[in-house]
Amino acid sequence: MIALVDYGAGNLTSVRKALGALGAAFWTPASPDEVARAAGIIVPGVGHFSATSALDAPWRTAILEAVDRSTPLLGICVGLQWLFEGSTEAPAVPGLGLMAGRCTLLSDRQSVDHESPSKDGDRQQTIGRRLKVPHVGWNSLVFPKPSRLFEGLVEGTQVYFTHSYAAPVVAATAAITVHGMPFSAAVENGLVAGVQFHPEKSGDAGLRILRNWLIQA
Amino acid sequence: MLSKRIIACLDVRDGRVVKGINFEGLREAGDPALLARRYNVEGIDEIVILDVTATLEARQARSQTIAAVAHEIFLPLCVGGGIRTEGDAAAAVEAGADKVSLNTAALLDPSLITTLARRYGSQAVVVAIDARWQDGRAAVYVRSGQAETARDAVDWAREATERGAGEILLTSIDRDGTKSGFDCALTAAVSDAVNIPVIASGGAGTFEHFAEVFTTGHADAALAASIFHFNEHSVEALKGFLHERNIPVRLPGHGTAPGAPDAPVHPQRD
Secondary structure, three states, X not given: OEEEOOOOXXXXXXXXXHHHHOOOOEXXXXXXXXXXXXXXXXXXXXXXXXXXXXXXXXXXXHHHHHHHOOOOEEEEOHHHHHHOOEEOOOOOOOOOOOOOOEEEEHHHOOOHHHHOOOOOHHHHHHHOOOOOOOEEEEEEOEOOOOOOOOOOOOOOOEEEEEEOEEOOOOOOEEEEEEEOEEEEEEEXXXXXXXXXXXXXXXXXXXXXXXXXXXXXX | OOOOEEEEEEEEXXXXXXXXXXXXXXXXXXXXXXXXXXXXXXXXXXXXEEEOOOOXXXXXXXHHHHXXXXXXXXXXXXXXXXXXXXXXXHHHHHHOOOEEEEOHHHHHOOHHHHHHHHHXXXXXXXEEEEEEEEOOEEEXXXXXXXXXXXXXXXXXXXXXXXXXXXXXXXXXXXXXXXXXXXXXXXXXXXXXXXOOOEEEEOOXXXXXXXXXXXXXXXXXXXXXXXXXXXXXXXXXXXXXXXXXXXXXXXXXXXXXXXXXXXXXXXXXXO
């Protein structure tokens, strides 16, 4: 059974629906103690990083202990950001610290669209003329290394994003997307994985990615 | 690069998809779930359900429609029309909406934008603006385009953004259902004034209209209804056209790379 952690950040309907469509059995643990019997753990999330403060010490301990016992963990959106050390969105709220680095606002860095010299100058002016945040919509994935998550998917596959903050590119980065700056669209280190996009809203490609993760769990 | 989104709008009345011209003269276009299924196969990027009557009696029917459409697609789903209170929004989200679209209610009580953004995140709050040119200004209309307000579309879009909206759905009343092209001047004026995505709506008739609104109109997404509903054009053909024009779109097809259909499949491991 997959533990779908509900910490009150947004609505889990879409994730539940996707897991159901893939035939996965899951439940929402009522207390951290229940996490111990999970075959896999999903930390979903939309909205503000501060919402993860609901995952207090007992939850953090239970999830870290499960990871130590080789239970697969998947963070989605804010759930991916929570795997890092923290986020400038809520500096006082610590992340899980399984990945090195902190998440930052996408517009904190200069847009490459503005600066990249292009033969297609007119198009750059009209199409990539300004960086909009939140980053909403379908964007493509580049794979810096092979990963379990993206097995069977081709580079350039597009998935659905909706977020303002993003995680840096690190050694564990399994997919990179660029919106103003390159960021970790996905991370995978052993059985710890996270996706910044929403696989549950990314059509067939998203379901394939979720299924790839479920196979491990 | 972020793709330009193509969004199909299902104007729903009493559980059926309808479509009018200039917000009037509705004709029926079919079952919402069946249309959603077709659009999903054709590669639509998102679906919007707008409850065009949204009377009290229609509320329950709306939840059933949302659930039926959500069952068909694993894509972003936005619901609008008659979302007046936090409770209305919660019911839509509960039924399967990822985003709610606020229109009249947001103008009457702009704090509703902030309330919903705090509860669900800005990405879940779309502010819909219906506007038409009036003596040189883009006047905002409410009540399905029937009542003029003193608000200007650009100012209102800015305020909505500051209050926590995650996207603006901008409809030109003048162009709605006319198939004479999006109002690119209106769209560009609003899109340039805010740093959140703007969805252009009203007037889609040809593929060229979409290319125009993504270039001169500065739109981040374009929404259409009738040109898809009545099988005049497929979403797939539209995206092929835009791709040819170097406008970034998500091409339909499972896990295929846009512009590189022959890219090698990721190596299989044991």
